[in-house]
Structures are given as C-alpha cells and as structure tokens.
Amino acid sequence: MKLSWKVFFSTLIITILTFSIGGYFLISAVFQSALHRESSSALEENKMLRSYFGAVIPTATSEAQSKLAMINISDSIISHFTNDKLSIRISDDAQNIIAQSDNINFDMNLLKQLEDNSMSYKTIEYNGSYYIQTASVLQTFTGKVYLETIHDISSIFTDRQNLFSFYRKLIFCMLVINGLLVFFMTLWTLSPLKRLSNTTREIAKGKYSDRAAIQTKDEIGLLADDFNKMADSLETKIRDLEATTISQRDFIGSFAHEIKTPLTSIIGYADMLRSKKMSEENRILASDYIFNEGKRLEALSLKLLDLLVVKNHKFEMKEVNMKELFNNIKGIMELTLTDSNIMLQISAEDIQIRVEADLMKTLILNLVDNARKAIKESGIISLTGKRISDDRFIIIVKDNGKGIPAEELSRITEIFYMVDKSRFRDKGVGIGLSLCKEIVELHGGEMKFESQIDMGTSVYLDLRG
Amino acid sequence: MIRILIVEDEKAISDLIRMNLFEAGYFCDCAFDGMTAVNMLDENKYDLILLDILLPEVDGYEVMEYVKPLEVPVIFLTAKASVDDRVKGLKLGADDYLVKPFEIIELLARVEAVLRRYNLSQSIIEIGGLTVDTKARTVKKENLEIPLTKKEYELLIFFINNKNIALFRDKIYEKIWGGDYMGDSRTVDLHVQRLRKKLGWEQLITAVYKVGYRLEINQ
Numbered sequence: 001m002k003l004s005w006k007v008f009f010s011t012l013i014i015t016i017l018t019f020s021i022g023g024y025f026l027i028s029a030v031f032q033s034a035l036h037r038e039s040s041s042a043l044e045e046n047k048m049l050r051s052y053f054g055a056v057i058p059t060a061t062s063e064a065q066s067k068l069a070m071i072n073i074s075d076s077i078i079s080h081f082t083n084d085k086l087s088i089r090i091s092d093d094a095q096n097i098i099a100q101s102d103n104i105n106f107d108m109n110l111l112k113q114l115e116d117n118s119m120s121y122k123t124i125e126y127n128g129s130y131y132i133q134t135a136s137v138l139q140t141f142t143g144k145v146y147l148e149t150i151h152d153i154s155s156i157f158t159d160r161q162n163l164f165s166f167y168r169k170l171i172f173c174m175l176v177i178n179g180l181l182v183f184f185m186t187l188w189t190l191s192p193l194k195r196l197s198n199t200t201r202e203i204a205k206g207k208y209s210d211r212a213a214i215q216t217k218d219e220i221g222l223l224a225d226d227f228n229k230m231a232d233s234l235e236t237k238i239r240d241l242e243a244t245t246i247s248q249r250d251f252i253g254s255f256a257h258e259i260k261t262p263l264t265s266i267i268g269y270a271d272m273l274r275s276k277k278m279s280e281e282n283r284i285l286a287s288d289y290i291f292n293e294g295k296r297l298e299a300l301s302l303k304l305l306d307l308l309v310v311k312n313h314k315f316e317m318k319e320v321n322m323k324e325l326f327n328n329i330k331g332i333m334e335l336t337l338t339d340s341n342i343m344l345q346i347s348a349e350d351i352q353i354r355v356e357a358d359l360m361k362t363l364i365l366n367l368v369d370n371a372r373k374a375i376k377e378s379g380i381i382s383l384t385g386k387r388i389s390d391d392r393f394i395i396i397v398k399d400n401g402k403g404i405p406a407e408e409l410s411r412i413t414e415i416f417y418m419v420d421k422s423r424f425r426d427k428g429v430g431i432g433l434s435l436c437k438e439i440v441e442l443h444g445g446e447m448k449f450e451s452q453i454d455m456g457t458s459v460y461l462d463l464r465g
Numbered sequence: 466m467i468r469i470l471i472v473e474d475e476k477a478i479s480d481l482i483r484m485n486l487f488e489a490g491y492f493c494d495c496a497f498d499g500m501t502a503v504n505m506l507d508e509n510k511y512d513l514i515l516l517d518i519l520l521p522e523v524d525g526y527e528v529m530e531y532v533k534p535l536e537v538p539v540i541f542l543t544a545k546a547s548v549d550d551r552v553k554g555l556k557l558g559a560d561d562y563l564v565k566p567f568e569i570i571e572l573l574a575r576v577e578a579v580l581r582r583y584n585l586s587q588s589i590i591e592i593g594g595l596t597v598d599t600k601a602r603t604v605k606k607e608n609l610e611i612p613l614t615k616k617e618y619e620l621l622i623f624f625i626n627n628k629n630i631a632l633f634r635d636k637i638y639e640k641i642w643g644g645d646y647m648g649d650s651r652t653v654d655l656h657v658q659r660l661r662k663k664l665g666w667e668q669l670i671t672a673v674y675k676v677g678y679r680l681e682i683n684q
Contacts, residue, residue: 253545257519260544264566265477271569272485275631275673277681282484289477 003193007186008179015178016171023167031160035153039121039132042151046119046134049088050147053077057140066142074099087150093143110135111146129154192220196227208235254416258300258429262293296429303431306362307415310438315356317465322385322393323348325357329364329383333372341378344368348385353393354465355443363439366432367397367459374401374457391464400456409449413437467585468492468509469576472502472528473517473542478565482515485569486576488629499523503531511537512585513576515563518543518554529557538579570627570636577626592625593669593682606664616641617660624670624680633677653677 056073074090078099082088087101095111107124114120114135121134131150138145192214199212211231214224269286272278278286326348337344364383371381379400387393404412408419416430440447445463469491473479476497483493494509496502499520506514514532516539518525525541532539541554544565551562560579563572580586581599590597596605602618604611613621619641623632634653635646642652657678661667666680673679 257544260565261475261478264544265475265481267566268478268481268485268569272481275569275633275679276488276629285480289480293477 004186004190007190008182011182011186012175012179015182016175019171019174023171027160027163027167030163031156034156034159035123035132038151038153038156039123039134042132042134042149043119043121045086045151046136046147046149049077049081049149050136050138053090053138053145053147054140057138057145066140070140070142070145071098085152089148089150091146091148093145095146098145106148106150107133111148114146123153124150130157189220192216192224196220196224199231200227203231203234208238251415258416259297262296262300265293266290266297300429300431303429303435307431307435307438310359310435310442315359315442317354317356319352320355320357320360321350322353323350325353325360325364326383326385329361329368332365333368336369337372337381340372340375342372342375343380345380345382347382349387351387351393353387353463355463359439359442363436363461364395364397366436370432371397371399371401371457374399374403376402379456393463393465395461395463396458397461398456398458403453403455403457404449404451405453406451409451412449413447466490466492467512467580468494469513469515470494470496470502470505470509470511471515472496472499472520472525473515474498474520475517478517478542482572485572489573489576489626491576499525499528502528506532506535506537512583513537513580514539515576516541516559518545518550526553526557529554529559533558538583538585540575540579570630570632573627573630590625592628593664593666593680595664597621597625604664611663613660613663616656617663620656620660621664624678628680628682631673631676631679637677 053073057070070092077090078088078101082101089100089106090098091111092098095108100106105126107122110120110122110133114137119134119136121132123130123132125131130153132153133148133150135146135148138147192212195214196212199210202210208231211228212224214221216224266289269290273283273286273290326346330344330346333344368381368383375381382396382398384396384398385393404419411417412419413433413436415434418430437447440461440463443463443465445461448460448462449457450460451457467490469486471479471482471486471493473482473495474497479495479497483495486493494505494511496505500523502514502516502520503523514537516525516528516532518541520528525543529539538560539558540561540563541559542563542565543550543554554562560582561575563575577586586599588598588600590599594606595611597603598605599622604613604618604621620637623637623640635648637653637657638644638646641656657670661670669682670678670680
C-alpha cells in the first residue's frame with residue numbers, strides 16, 4: 001500500500017472515529033440534561049399535585065364519606081389536570097386505583113419501591129413512546145394516598161434520534177470534504193517524495209548526473225539534499241571507476257600489443273632456426289633479432305616493474321643535497337652524452353631537499369635521457385635546480401633538440417605513448433614519462449612541458465620537499 | 466613470379482616474413498609505413514599484400530581503402546585478436562587475417578590459400594622429378610602417373626608447400642588427419658614411408674631427429 005493511501009485512510013479513519021465518538025457523547029449529554037430537566041419538572045408537577053390534594057382533602061369525616069370525597073377529589077383533579085402530555089393516577093392505601101386519567105399502562109412496581117414521604121420516578125417505554133412516571137405518597141387521616149403522574153417525553157427521544165440522523169449526515173459530508181482535503185494534502189506533501197523516487201530510479205538506470213529538484217525546507221527537503229549529496233559522491237566515484245576501467249582496458253590492450261610485437265619476431269625466428277637449414281649469415285641475423293627483441297621484452301618488464309613499485313609502495317623521504325644529486329647524475333650520463341656530442345650544464349643551489357633519492361635520480365635520468373634522444377647531432381642540455389619557498393623547489397631540464405608537436409604534448413605521459421612512432425628508433429618502450437609522472441605525483445608536485453619544434457623542450461618540475 | 470608487398474613497420478617482423486616468403490619462391494617488396502606502401506602500389510603491380518594495421522601516420526585500414534579498387538588480395542597482420550577487429554578487417558575487404566605472433570607454416574599456408582582462391586598459384590608444380598597437377602590432382606613421374614591415396618596426396622602437397630621446413634609429427638597429423646595428435650601414433654610414420662617409396666623420394670624426405678620430416682629441395 002502506498003504511503004499516500006496509508007496517510008489518506010488513517011487520517012480519514014481517525015477523523016471519522018473521533019467525530020463519531022465525540023458526537024455521540026455530545027448528543028448523549030444533551031439528551032441526559034433534557035431528560036433530567038423533564039424528570040425534575042415532572043417531580044415538581046407531582047409535588048404540586050400532592051400539595052393541592054393535601055389542601056383540598058376534607059378532615060375527620062366518616063370512612064365512607066371520606067372515601068367518596070376522595071374519589072370526588074381525585075376525579076376532579078384528574079379531569080382538571082390531565083392533558084395530552086400528562087396522565088394522573090391516584091391509588092389508596094392498599095394501592096387500589098381510585099381514579100385514573102386514561103388507559104395508559106402505569107408501571108405497578110414503582111409504588112412498591114416507594115417509601116413514606118418520598119418521591120420516585122422512572123422512565124418507561126410503552127407502545128413505542130417514552131414516558132416519565134413519578135410517584136409520591138400523601139398521608140391523610142384515612143391513610144396513605146398514592147399520587148402518580150405520567151408525562152409523555154417521547155419528544156426528547158425523537159430529538160435524540162433526529163440529532164443522531166442529522167449528525168450521521170453531517171459526518172458523511174465531513175467525510176467527503178475531509179477526504180478531498182486530505183487527499184490533496186497528502187498528494188501535495190508527498191509529491192517531493194515521488195520526485196525523489198523517480199530520480200532514484202533514473203540514477204539506478206544509469207543516469208548518474210540526475211538530481212532531485214526539491215526546494216522544500218521540511219524533512220523531505222533535507223532528505224533530498226542528503227540524497228543529492230550522496231548522488232554527487234557516488235557519481236564522482238563511478239566516473240572515477242569508469243575512467244580507471246577504461247585506462248586499465250587501454251593499458252591491457254597496449255600492453256598486449258607491446259608484448260606481441262617482440263614475441264612475433266622471437267617466435268618466428270626461433271621457428272626458422274629449428275625447422276630450416278639456414279645459411280650462416282641468416283642464422284646470425286635470426287639469432288640477433290631474437291636476442292634484441294628478447295632484450296626489448298626485458299626492458300619492458302623492468303620498466304613496468306618500476307612503475308608498479310612506484311605506484312604501490314610507501315617511500316621514505318630523506319634529506320639529500322641537490323648539488324650532490326645533480327653531480328651524481330652527471331657522472332652516470334657523462335659517457336653516453338659525450339658519445340652523442342652533447343654537453344650537460346648543471347646549475348644547482350647548495351640546498352637540502354626532502355625526497356626519495358633513488359626515485360629522484362630515476363626521474364631526472366629519464367628526463368635527461370629523453371632530452372638526449374631529442375638531440376640529433378650535437379646540442380646542450382641544461383639541468384637547473386633551485387628552492388622557491390620553504391617546502392618547494394623546482395628542477396628544469398632543458399634541451400635544444402627537435403621539440404614535441406603541440407598536439408602530442410597532452411598525451412606524452414600516457415603509458416606506451418610514443419611521439420616517434422617509427423620503429424627504427426632507439427628502442428624505447430614508452431613507459432619513461434609515465435614513470436616520471438608517478439614519481440612527481442609521489443612528491444606532491446607537478447610536471448609541465450614547454451616545447452617548440454626544432455627549438456627544444458623544457459620540462460618544469462615543481463616539487464614539495 | 467608472384468609478387469608480394471609486405472607492409473610492416475617493425476623491421477624484425479618484416480625481415481622474418483620476407484625471408485620465408487622468398488625461400489618459398491615468392492618475390493617480395495617491403496614498405497615500412499602506409500604512405501610508402503601506397504606509393505609502391507602506384508608504381509608496381511602486386512599479386513598479394515600483407516598489411517599490418519598499426520602503422521605510423523597512415524594506418525592499415527586507410528591503406529585498405531586505397532587498395533580496395535585495385536582488387537589485390539590482402540592479408541591483414543595484426544596483434545589485435547578480438548573478434549570485432551577481425552570482423553572489421555574482413556568487412557573492409559581483407560581476404561584473411563593473420564594474428565601475431567604466428568608460425569611460419571601458418572603464414573605460408575594462408576598466403577597459399579589466398580593465392581589459390583584468386584587462381585594465382587601455379588597449378589602445375591615441377592619438383593624433384595615429379596609433375597604435380599593441383600587441379601587434376603594427379604602426380605606424374607616421367608609421364609607415368611603414380612597412384613596415390615587421398616591422404617598420401619594431401620601429405621605430398623603439404624610437404625611441397627613447406628619445402629625445406631621441418632614439419633613436426635603433430636603438425637602433420639593435425640593438418641592431414643585433423644584432431645589432436647596423441648604422441649605415440651605411428652600413422653604419420655607409416656604414411657610418410659609409403660609416400661617415399663611410391664615417389665622414390667627416399668633421399669628427399671629426410672627424417673629430422675626426434676621431430677618429424679623435412680622435404681629437402683636444393684633451389
């Protein structure tokens with residue numbers, strides 16, 4: 001059952017129930033007070049009759065006389081006072097009827113319960129009409145005289161009946177009006193919930209950017225706010241995951257390609273060696289290819305391992321002297337650079353930096369080696385390092401080589417991406433800059449490239465430590 | 466002579482294909498990128514193109530667009546093994562697909578199959594004193610027909626297509642009989658013995674120690 005129907009029905013039931021019970025008690029109270037009023041007026045009437053009777057009754061006569069007088073008085077009282085609402089009965093000591101108005105059925109029991117000098121009353125029902133019967137005793141010289149009156153009070157009961165039936169109609173009208181009001185009220189209050197649930201469904205279908213547009217300030221508005229916040233963070237997470245999945249898929253695709261290319265040569269030449277009679281010259285050529293492509297696979301696996309290590313290990317930063325670090329690098333690169341007619345200029349401040357020394361060395365060596373590959377015949381590579389604030393320093397690697405085309409700059413840190421797609425190259429594997437990027441990120445820094453074709457490339461490293 | 470253009474940017478693989486196709490009796494040219502390939506197609510007429518897909522500058526699919534109107538059969542060379550890639554290549558009009566890494570006999574078999582489909586392979590083969598007519602499926606020695614069973618004939622063609630290459634017993638079994646080679650089967654040995662005897666090729670089909678057999682023909 002929907003919440004709106006639950007609210008609708010329960011509100012209706014509660015309204016009807018409370019109004020019915022309240023109305024019942026109200027009508028009953030009105031009825032009771034009317035009944036009470038009627039009974040007291042009936043008693044008053046009886047009392048009046050008794051006084052009148054007492055006043056007119058003759059004193060100290062013979063028993064027969066007094067009996068006759070009693071009958072006469074009774075008759076006159078009855079004929080005088082009786083009307084269509086009031087009936088009177090007068091009985092003697094032995095409770096024998098002396099006179100009676102008409103054929104109304106008096107309740108005989110009332111007299112039996114009556115005590116001396118007291119009055120009593122009760123309501124009785126007769127032939128579908130209601131009456132109030134009162135009784136009183138009058139002490140005369142000849143004995144007790146019982147005076148009874150019966151008052152028709154059907155109108156009170158009819159009134160109650162009418163009230164009830166009117167109230168039923170009233171309740172029915174209220175039910176309809178109330179129902180309509182409650183229906184629209186619940187629709188109105190719950191409509192944000194419906195919108196929220198629609199949004200939830202849209203998100204479940206995959207529209208992660210959908211949001212609940214609910215401006216109310218009530219609990220539903222708060223819920224929608226929280227929901228939107230949750231959807232925001234979920235969306236970010238999902239986008240991240242999707243990006244990761246795509247990059248992983250791309251990585252696997254590229255990786256498979258990078259592995260298959262050398263493998264094709266290795267398998268092919270090995271197949272030739274094992275199944276063919278080959279000339280000495282071709283045999284050496286084939287073995288050479290197998291060796292070189294095997295080396296290429298080795299380089300690939302080593303670089304990938306480096307990348308994995310950098311990505312997944314926690315490193316401890318230590319104080320290193322920048323000048324010493326640069327000199328160390330110069331020492332490593334000197335021989336290769338001299339062979340290629342390249343000069344390496346170093347300018348470093350004599351400062352301590354907090355870095356992982358081996359990774360920093362790998363980073364700079366990679367960048368210097370890239371610079372070397374960019375220089376065709378002879379050139380200059382400059383390596384500059386300086387501190388720019390208490391916890392930041394920059395390193396610039398600059399060459400005057402062939403440069404990188406502008407449209408390639410954004411992709412060069414992608415794994416396996418190579419600007420020089422020709423395979424007659426100094427066999428790189430396309431992992432170097434990805435590795436550099438990871439190392440820079442590990443040091444909480446940024447790597448920027450500036451390049452002009454045939455003018456050279458500058459790499460700016462902005463690092464923390 | 467059948468002329469084949471090899472378009473492959475990896476020199477090691479290009480050399481590998483060229484060496485093997487040359488020994489199988491094909492004339493080969495090599496192009497190392499898409500543009501050169503297109504230029505060479507303009508200048509010369511080729512019977513078959515082996516086309517790598519991942520090429521610098523102009524990729525294999527683009528070269529394919531250029532090749533299509535020339536109606537030259539094409540075999541794609543690629544490291545991409547997914548079904549989608551194969552379908553894309555075949556839809557573009559490639560005749561076959563060779564996935565890297567590949568074995569030499571697979572390369573030769575696919576080249577031979579595509580050429581046969583285009584009726585470009587020689588139907589009369591003269592080899593080791595025999596004349597084999599691949600259309601009539603007859604084998605003659607000094608104008609006398611040598612009766613061969615179906616399996617023996619297939620075995621002979623397999624040897625001829627892979628001359629000077631050691632054929633492993635399991636490869637022979639898979640190719641001629643189909644199914645997996647169980648290792649101890651004498652079927653291959655028996656058939657090779659009978660073929661040698663019928664053809665008088667005792668000296669030409671040599672056993673390769675522990676491996677299989679090789680048809681040795683000096684070119």
